Amino acid sequence: DPNVHLSVHSVRHREDQRLLILRDVTDLHNLEQVRRDFVANVSHELRTPLTVLLGYLESLGDQFDDELGPAVSRMQEQARQMQALLNDLLELSRLQSDNLGGEQTSVDVCAILMQLKEQALEISQGNHDIDVDCQGGLYLTGSEADLESAFRNLINNAIHYTPEGGRITVRWKENADGQLAFNVSDTGIGIPRRDIPRLTERFYRVGSDRSRHTGGTGLGLSIVKHVLNAHDARLVIESVLGEGSTFTCLFPAKRRSLRQERKEQA
Ligand code: ADP
DSSP states (O other): OTTOOEEEEEEEETTTEEEEEEEEOHHHHHHHHHHHHHHHHHHHHHHHHHHHHHHHHHHHTTOSOTTHHHHHHHHHHHHHHHHHHHHHHHHHHHHHTTOOSSOOEEEEHHHHHHHHHHHHHHHHTTSSEEEEEEOTTOEEEEOHHHHHHHHHHHHHHHHHTSOTTOEEEEEEEEOTTSOEEEEEEEOSSOOOGGGGGGTTSTTOOSSHHHHHTTTOOSOHHHHHHHHHHHTTOEEEEEEETTTEEEEEEEEOGGGEEOHHHHHHHO
C-alpha cells in the first residue's frame, strides 16, 4: 500500500539472531506533509502583499531628506530580506516534496560556473581573489535550476564568510574513483568542529551574531542538502577555524552524462 509508511530497525538479539522492528509511521509522515504544505501556503500568501509593499518602497526612492532617507532604505532592505526568506522557504518546501525544478537534463556545469563567477565578482566587489577551475566536457544529469541554486549558495557563502583579501577557489572535476566533485574552498573565518554536523539544519547558524550582517536566510545549506539528495549526491564539509572551509559535493559516476547522447536524441 503506497499510503502506508514504515520505519524499519534491525537490532541484535541473542548471539546469532537479529530482531526486525517495523513501526507504522504513516501518521507522522502525514503530519509532516501538513506542516510542509502550511509553510508553503503561508509563504505564498505573504509574497504578494510583500511585492506590493516593496514596489511602493522602491518608487519612493531617494525623495527624502536626511532624516527620512535612511529610514526608507532600511525598510527596503528589510523587505528584500523578507522576500529572500519567502523565496527560500518556497524552494525548500518544493524540494522536500521530492520535486526537482524542471526536467532532468544533461547539465553543462562549466557554463553554470562561468555565470556564477560573474555574479560572485559583483558581490565581492573586487575584495576577493576568485578562481574557477573547471573540467570541460564533464556533464551531469540533473535539474539545471536546482544545481545552479545549490552551487550559487555555496559560492555566495564562501564570499560572505571570507574577509576582504581572501581567496575563493571553485573546482569541478572527475575524481580518480570516478565520482564527480564540485568544491568550493575559501580562506575565510572557518567553522568550529562541533557545528559542522548541524550546518544543513534549517536556520542553524554558527553564533547568531556573525551571520546576521550577511543578509543570508539561514536556509542556504539546507537547500543545498536537499538538491544533493535528489541527485544521489552528498555534501562533505571540512573546515579549520580561522583558516577556511571547503564544501565538496560528491556525485556518483552514474550521474555523469554525455552531451552527445542528448544531441542525437534531439
Ligand atoms: P546563512 O544564510 O546564515 O549563510 P546557510 O544555511 O547558508 O545560512 O549557512 C549556515 C551557517 O553555516 C551560516 O550561518 C554560517 O555560520 C555557516 N557557514 C556557511 N558557509 C560558511 C563558510 N564558507 N565559512 C564559514 N561559515 C560558513
